[in-house]
Amino acid sequence: MWADLAREALSLTLEHLFLVVISVLLAALIAIPSAIALTRRERWQRPIVGLVNILQTIPSLALFGFLIPLPFLGGIGKRTAIIALVLYALLPILRNTLVGITGIDASVRESAVAMGMTPMQILREVELPLAAPSIFAGLRVAMVTTIGTAAIAAAIGAGGLGVFIFRGIASVDNAQILAGAVPAALMAIAADEGFSWIERKLSPP
Amino acid sequence: MAAVVEFQQVSYTPPGQARQVLRNLSLTLESGETVVLLGRSGSGKTTALKLVNGLLFPTSGHVLVEGKSTREWDPVALKRRIGYVIQEAGLFPHFTVSRNIALPPRLNGWAPEKIQARTVEMLRTVGLEDYADRYPRQLSGGQRQRAGVGRALAAEPALLLLDEPFGALDPVTRLALQREFLKLKKTALFVTHDIREALQLGARVALLHQGDLAVVASPASFQQSQHPEARAFLEVLQSVG
Numbered sequence: 001m002w003a004d005l006a007r008e009a010l011s012l013t014l015e016h017l018f019l020v021v022i023s024v025l026l027a028a029l030i031a032i033p034s035a036i037a038l039t040r041r042e043r044w045q046r047p048i049v050g051l052v053n054i055l056q057t058i059p060s061l062a063l064f065g066f067l068i069p070l071p072f073l074g075g076i077g078k079r080t081a082i083i084a085l086v087l088y089a090l091l092p093i094l095r096n097t098l099v100g101i102t103g104i105d106a107s108v109r110e111s112a113v114a115m116g117m118t119p120m121q122i123l124r125e126v127e128l129p130l131a132a133p134s135i136f137a138g139l140r141v142a143m144v145t146t147i148g149t150a151a152i153a154a155a156i157g158a159g160g161l162g163v164f165i166f167r168g169i170a171s172v173d174n175a176q177i178l179a180g181a182v183p184a185a186l187m188a189i190a191a192d193e194g195f196s197w198i199e200r201k202l203s204p205p
Numbered sequence: 206m207a208a209v210v211e212f213q214q215v216s217y218t219p220p221g222q223a224r225q226v227l228r229n230l231s232l233t234l235e236s237g238e239t240v241v242l243l244g245r246s247g248s249g250k251t252t253a254l255k256l257v258n259g260l261l262f263p264t265s266g267h268v269l270v271e272g273k274s275t276r277e278w279d280p281v282a283l284k285r286r287i288g289y290v291i292q293e294a295g296l297f298p299h300f301t302v303s304r305n306i307a308l309p310p311r312l313n314g315w316a317p318e319k320i321q322a323r324t325v326e327m328l329r330t331v332g333l334e335d336y337a338d339r340y341p342r343q344l345s346g347g348q349r350q351r352a353g354v355g356r357a358l359a360a361e362p363a364l365l366l367l368d369e370p371f372g373a374l375d376p377v378t379r380l381a382l383q384r385e386f387l388k389l390k391k392t393a394l395f396v397t398h399d400i401r402e403a404l405q406l407g408a409r410v411a412l413l414h415q416g417d418l419a420v421v422a423s424p425a426s427f428q429q430s431q432h433p434e435a436r437a438f439l440e441v442l443q444s445v446g
Contacts, residue, residue: 111295114258115309115356116284129299204299204340 005179009164013183016160019150020187023082024142027089032135035097036123049095056091060084060149064156081150081158088149089142096138100131132202140195147188151180208269209364209392210234210257215266217252226252228416229266234364239393241407243400243438248413250396254366257394258287271363285313288357288391290370294349296341302352303328303337309360323359331355331385347378354382358389365393371402400438404428412438 038045058066063084067074074080104127112122128135154162164180167173210233217227227249234240242250255261256268259275267274275283288309296305307324315323328334331351341349350370357365371379383405397403403410404424412420412427414434422430428439 105293105295105298107291107293107295108297110260111289111291111353112297114260114284114287114289114291114295116281116312118281121312126297204342 005175009161009179009183012159012161012163012180013187016147016150016162016184017187019078019081019085019153019158019160020143020146023085023146023150024089024139026082027086027142028093028139030086031090031093031138032097035094036101036127038094038098039101039127045098049091049098052091052094055087060088060152061155063087064153068156076157078153078158080156081153085146085150085153089146092141092145093135093138096134096141097131100134100138101127103134104130129202130204133199136195136199136202140192140199143191143195144188147184147191151184207236207272208233209236209271210394211267211269211272212253212256213267213269215253215256215263215268217249217256217261218264225264225416227256227263227413230413230418232411232418232421234392234394236392237390238408239391239395239406241395241397241403241410242413243397243403243407243410244413245398247415249416250398250413251368253413254368254394254396257364257366258289259283285309285360286363288360288362288365290350290353290357290365290367292369292372294341294353296349296352296356298341301338301340302333302344302355305341305352306355306359309356309362313360315360327355327359330358345378347374347382350374350382354386358391363392365389365391367393367395369397370395372397372399400442404442 034048038048064080067080067084068076073083108126108130109122112126117125150158150160151162151165154160154166161180161184164176168176168178168180212230212232215227215230216225218225230249230253232240232253242253244250252261256263256275257270259278259280262276267276269275270278270283270286296302297308300308303324306327307320310320310323324337325334328337331354333348333351333355336344336348336352341352344352350373354370357367371382374382379402383402386406395403395406397406404427407424409421409423410427411418412430412432412435419434420427420430420432427435430436430439
C-alpha cells in the first residue's frame with residue numbers, strides 16, 4: 001500500500017510541477033514583454049497594473065468556476081487550470097519587471113542615452129541586467145504562489161498534488177492529505193531557495 | 206581656429222511650459238578652448254549643454270556642432286562624437302571600471318585590440334590602473350568621477366561636455382581633479398555654479414542669468430565686469446577671501 005502511495009505521489013508531483021512550470025513560463029512570456037512596453041508608455045502603467053491587480057483579488061476557486069463555462073478557454077481539465085494559474089502569476093512578474101526597470105538610477109539612464117546607445121542597446125545592456133534581480137524576485141513569488149494555487153486546480157480535474165489533498169479531505173485520511181501537502185511544501189521551498197540564489201548571483205557586487 | 210560649437214540665437218522652452226529657460230543665446234566654442242557656463246540653479250546652463258549633444262533641441266535658433274545643426278545630425282552619431290560627464294558620474298553599476306571606460310569605443314565600433322589598448326591608456330590617464338576590475342560601488346566619489354572622465358574621453362571625442370562634474374566632491378579632491386582637467390587641454394563646455402572653478406578652468410566664462418547670457422569674458426576681464434549678476438558672483442569670491 002505504501003509503495004502504491006509513493007508511486008502515485010511521484011506521478012502527481014511531476015504533474016503538479018508540469019502545471020506550475022508551464023503556467024509561470026507562459027506568464028513570464030506575457031508579463032516581461034508587457035512590462036518593457038509599459039516602461040515606454042507611462043500613461044498605461046496604472047490602468048494595466050490595476051487590471052492585473054484585480055485579477056489577483058479573485059479567489060482561485062471562484063476563478064476556476066468562472067472559467068469552466070467559457071467557450072474555448074473553459075471546460076474541465078488542465079487547460080482551464082493553466083489559464084487561471086497564468087492570470088495569477090502575471091502580477092508579481094509584471095510589477096517586478098516594471099519596478100526593476102523604472103527604478104534604474106536616472107543618471108545611469110541619462111549617460112547611456114548621452115553616450116549614443118540605441119534603445120535596444122539600453123534594453124539589453126542596461127535595463128534588463130539591472131532589473132534582473134527584481135525580475136527573478138517576481139518569478140520566485142510567482143512560482144511559490146502558483147505551487148500553492150495549483151493544488152486547488154485538482155478541483156476542476158487538472159490533476160497534481162491537489163488530488164491527494166481533496167481525496168484525503170473527503171475520506172478523512174491524514175496520510176493522503178500529507179502525501180499531497182508535503183511534496184507541495186518542499187517544492188515551494190526549493191523554488192524559493194533556487195530563485196533567491198539566482199537573484200543573489202545577478203545582483204552587482 | 207574652427208568653431209566646434211556655435212549657438213545661433215538659441216531659445217528653449219520646455220514642452221508644455223510657458224517659461225523660456227534660454228533666450229537668444231549666441232555663443233561660440235573654438236577648437237581646443239574651454240568655455241565655462243556659469244550661473245545659479247535654474248539659469249539655463251544645463252539646458253544649454255543638453256542642446257549640444259541632442260538630449261534637447263532648441264525651440265528656436267540653431268546649435269551647430271562642427272558646422273552642422275544638431276537637427277541634421279544623426280542623433281546617435283552626434284552623441285557618440287561627444288564625451289559627457291555629469292555630477293553623479295552615471296557609471297553602469299553592473300560594469301567594472303574598465304568595462305565602463307571601454308563602452309564608448311565599443312559603441313563606436315573600434316576593434317577589440319584597440320579598445321583594450323585605449324582602456325589601459327585611459328585608466329592610466331585618470332589614475333585608476335589599480336581599480337580596473339572594481340565596480341563603481343567599490344570606489345570613492347573622486348575615483349568614480351575620474352572613471353566618468355575616463356569614459357567620456359575614451360572614444361577620443363571631438364568635444365567634452367561637463368555638467369558640474371566635480372560638484373559633489375570634497376574640496377581637496379576637487380582641486381586635484383580640476384588641475385588634472387587643465388592638463389587634458391580638450392575642447393570643452395563646462396557647466397558650474399562655482400565662480401572660483403569657472404575662473405580657474407575657463408579660457409572664457411559665459412555667465413547665464415535667468416536664461417539670458419549676461420557676460421562672456423576671459424577670466425581677467427570677467428573680474429572687472431560691472432554686470433550686477435557678475436558682481437554678485439564676484440562678491441562670493443571676496444567673501445571666501
